[in-house]
Amino acid sequence: MTSKFLNEQQASDYIGQMHGLKVAPRTLRKQRSTGGGPKFRHFGRWPVYTTEDLDDYVMAKLSEPKRSTSDAGGIPGRRRGRRKNSTDIITNDTTVVAHHKASATESASAAAIRR
Numbered sequence: 001m002t003s004k005f006l007n008e009q010q011a012s013d014y015i016g017q018m019h020g021l022k023v024a025p026r027t028l029r030k031q032r033s034t035g036g037g038p039k040f041r042h043f044g045r046w047p048v049y050t051t052e053d054l055d056d057y058v059m060a061k062l063s064e065p066k067r068s069t070s071d072a073g074g075i076p077g078r079r080r081g082r083r084k085n086s087t088d089i090i091t092n093d094t095t096v097v098a099h100h101k102a103s104a105t106e107s108a109s110a111a112a113i114r115r
Contacts, residue, residue: 003050011038011049018051019058 006014008025015023031037032047038057040047 003052005041005043005048005050006054007046007048011054014049014051014054015058018055021058 008028011028012023012025015021028037028049032040038049039053040049042048
């Protein structure tokens, strides 16, 4: 059986109607270039989606059912921990070691950057 192809707006509407989740057309556009979005094809220059690929995308993004926020497992697609700030690495060895418990190699590379 051949699937019906949906454009960006239709794909966003489909996810909302079929799964009750909001995914903006702009998010689909961004994910086409950065990754992490549903599979798509091109019809000429226009991206199109199948309902099967959109369903797979939604299921891949959903976590397992939880009873508490402290249940094991994180949010799919999210990284845990503190984000590195570019100044943390460049400022001095103490900052690198304090924030990231850096290895000797990282401390040496931070020192080399300062030179």
